[in-house]
Amino acid sequence: MNICVNRILPCSFIDGPGSRMAIFLQGCNMACLYCHNPETQQNCCHCALCLPVCPAAALTQQEGRIVHDPEKCLGCDACLAACPHFSTPKAHILSLATLLERIKRAAPFLSGITVSGGECTLQTSALVQLFTELHRQTNLTAFVDTNGLLPPDDLSTLLAVSDGFCFDLKAFDAALHQKLTGVGNQLIKENLRRTAQAGKLYEVRTVLIEGYTDSAEEIDAIGAWLAGLPGSFHWKLIPFRPQGVRSELKNLAPFSNERYQELLSVARNHLGTRITTSL
Numbered sequence: 001m002n003i004c005v006n007r008i009l010p011c012s013f014i015d016g017p018g019s020r021m022a023i024f025l026q027g028c029n030m031a032c033l034y035c036h037n038p039e040t041q042q043n044c045c046h047c048a049l050c051l052p053v054c055p056a057a058a059l060t061q062q063e064g065r066i067v068h069d070p071e072k073c074l075g076c077d078a079c080l081a082a083c084p085h086f087s088t089p090k091a092h093i094l095s096l097a098t099l100l101e102r103i104k105r106a107a108p109f110l111s112g113i114t115v116s117g118g119e120c121t122l123q124t125s126a127l128v129q130l131f132t133e134l135h136r137q138t139n140l141t142a143f144v145d146t147n148g149l150l151p152p153d154d155l156s157t158l159l160a161v162s163d164g165f166c167f168d169l170k171a172f173d174a175a176l177h178q179k180l181t182g183v184g185n186q187l188i189k190e191n192l193r194r195t196a197q198a199g200k201l202y203e204v205r206t207v208l209i210e211g212y213t214d215s216a217e218e219i220d221a222i223g224a225w226l227a228g229l230p231g232s233f234h235w236k237l238i239p240f241r242p243q244g245v246r247s248e249l250k251n252l253a254p255f256s257n258e259r260y261q262e263l264l265s266v267a268r269n270h271l272g273t274r275i276t277t278s279l
Contacts, residue, residue: 001095001096001125001126001129002093002094002095002096002126003025003093003094003095003096003099003123003126003130004025004026004027004043004091004092004093004123005023005024005025005026005091005092005093005094005099006024006025006026006037006039006040006088006090006091006117006118007024007090008021008022008023008024008102009021009022009023009024010106011106011109011110012114014278015114015116015143015145015166016111016112016114016141016143016145016164016166016202016203017111017112017141017164017202018110018111018112019109019110019111020110020111020112020113020114020143021103021106021110021112021113021114022113022114022116023099023113023114023115023116023120024037024040024116024117024118024120025040025115025116025117025118025119025120025122025123026040026043026087026088026091026117026118027040027041027042027043027117027118027119027122027123028040028041028042028117028118028119028122028147029119029122029147029149029183030119030147030149030181030182030183031086031181031182032170032180032181032182033179033180033181033212033245033247033248033249034180034207034209034240034245034247034249035244035245035246035247036241036243036244036245037118037244038086038244038245038246039080039083039086039087039088040088040117040118041086041087041118042085042086042087043087043091044066044085044087044088044089044091045085045087046061046064046065046066047085048061048066049082049083049084050066050078050079050082050083050089051066053078053079053081053082054078054079055074055076055078056072056073056074056076057072058070058071058072058073058074059079059089066089067089068089068090068092070090073090086246096126096129096130096133099130100130100133100134100137103134103138103140104137104138107138107139107140110140111140111141112140112141112142112143112163113134113140113141113142113143114143114144114145114166115127115130115142115143115144115145116145116166117145117146117147119146119147119149119150120144120145120146121144121146121149121150121154121155121158124150124154124157124158127144127158127161128157128158128161130142131158131161131162132161135161141163141164142161142162142163143162143163143164143165143166143202144158144162144164144165144166145165145166146165146166146167146168147167147168147170147181147188148167148168148169148187148188148189148191148192149183149187149188149191150191152187152190152191152194155191155194155195159194159195159198159200162200163200164200164201164202165195165200165201165202166202166203166204166205167188167191167192167195167201167203167204167205168204168205168206169185169188169189169192169204169205169206169222169226170185170206170207170213171185171206171212171213171218172185172218172221172222172225173218173221174186176212176213176218179212180209180212180213189225192204192229193229196229196230196231196233197229197230199230199231201229201231201233202233202234203233203234203235203236203276204226204233204234204235204236205235205236205238206219206222206235206236206237206238207238207239207240208237208238208239208240208255208259208260208263209240209249209252209255210240210252210253210255210256210259211252214255214259214263216262216263216266219237219263219266219267220266220269220270222235222267223235223266223267223269223270223271224270226270226271227270227271232274233274234274234275234276235267235271235274235275235276236275236276236277236278237260237263237264237267237275237276237277237278238278239254239255239257239260239278240252240254240255241254241255242254264277
C-alpha cells in the first residue's frame, strides 16, 4: 500500500511526547480560514502554473503530470505561492515499506512517530497498516494528529492501533466552527469524547483568533467541557499568527500577548496545570 506525504520532519518535540518523527500527509477535509499550511489541503491537479516560477528547474511536466526533483529544489516555496488550488507539486507517494524503513533508520533517536496533515485520517487504511507494522518491528509509539472529522468506524479502527491522539478543537460554538472551517463540530466533539474515554487522548489544541475564538465565553465553554472528560490530557492554547495564511485573515495581526495571558487564566480555571502554551 502507498501513502501520500506532504513532508517529513525527522525530529519534533511539539508533536507528542518525546522526540518524534512528524509525518505530514496530503489532503484535508476542512478549509480553515486560519490554515497555516494551506498547501496541504488538496492533491495536485497538474495545472502546471507552478512550472515557470521555479528558479531551479526542480519541476518538470512528464506525461501531463508535474514531477518534483528534491535534489534540485531550493526550498524557496515559490511554487506554493503560485498555486491557486491550495496544493503543492512537492507532495509525493511513498510505499509503506519505504516509509517504514526510513522510520526504522531513525528509530534509535526517536520516541515515536506522529502522523499529521492536512488530515491524516483521510488515509486511515494506510495508517492502520503503518502503525501495525511499526509496533511489530520497533518499540516506537504511533500518534495521530487529527481535526477529528472522521467516521466513527475509522476512529474505532485507529484507536485499536494507535498509542495516542492529538485533537484540534477549533471552536466550541457550532456556528463559529462552521464559519471558521466550513463544517460543523458535533461529530468532532463526539470523536474527541470517545478518544478520551478510551484513554488515548494526549492533547487538545485551540488556536486563539481575534474576532473569532478570543472571547472569554468561548474559552470558558471549551474548558468546562474538556474538564468533564476523563484522562489527564493537556489543552494547548495557540496564539494566531498570519504566516502561511491565504484567506481574508492573512492580514490579521498576530494575537495580542496581553489577551493571550488573559485567556490562559480563563482556561486554567478549568484545567489548571494541564494548560500548555506555545510561547
